[in-house]
Amino acid sequence: MPISRSRRNLLMLTAMVLVVAALVGFRLTRGGGPGPADPAQPIVAADTPRASAEPPAAVPPAAQPPADLPVIAYAKGPRGLPADPEPESVVPITEALRPGTxxxxxxxxxxxxxxxxxxxxxxxxxxVPIVARENGWAAVLAPSSNRTIGWVPETGWTPEPLRDQIVVSLADRRMTWLREGAEQGRWTVAIGTERTPTPHGRTFVLGRTGTSGAVYAGLDALVLGSVPEEPEKLAASLRGAHTGIHAWTNRSAFGREVSNGCVRTPAAGMRELLAQVDPGTPVIVTA
Known part of the structure; x- marks a missing residue:
């Protein structure tokens, strides 16, 4: 019995639909869409932590110091240590090392x-203030020197907190005392001459010492870790000295370049610093 034209067209359309459906199903099962997962590919959640490409670097070991390693003294600073990479940084320094031995x-x-x-x-x-850390080591400001750091392994000691900072601006002849970033006092001061300048850069309060003479207002001085830039230009009695912050009763000196490198401050300001500032306090001398 011959098939009518309309029925033949319907059969052809049905066959085409079946072929397309079969092709789509085959593609989905081969991974072209949301078909069954490939068993060779593990399913990993989006928030699953991935292993680091590089393992943590090992802490460099500390070489045994030789028996004749020199000891830093008041008049003899270290040799061979690197320069402070950020000598005039005013970023607060908040920790220090107090060596027990x-x-x-x-x-x-x-x-x-x-x-x-x-x-x-x-x-x-x-x-000594801690100014940097790197891979299990800490960098500290070295005393009896200018703009010098030394590295120590971070083992066998606990850092101490620092709360104060003193900033001396040579350009403005101004000294500012900060505690935890907040200004506590500001004074116009005298600084070193062009021949005997106040050393710039980061240093720290080494301690305090007595003074002799009415011009110091009977107050102790704060001894800093820094030393004269060119000691040969000083009187022989001052060549082994350190830079200091001390009172000065001759008020005409303030705001001028008149000292041998020390920072001269009004007596009232000196009394406040002596009562409040501890050893290790960072002192930053900026140009």
């Missing part, structure tokens, strides 16, 4: 030991 300072993390940092220098307890 002689502690070797290295020229880099895992580098060479260059000098011993003693627990006391000329009777003053040593507290």
């Amino acid at each position: 002689k502690t070797a300072l290295y020229d880099a993390p895992g580098g060479r030991p260059r000098a011993y940092l003693p627990p006391r220098i000329s009777g003053l307890p040593v507290v």
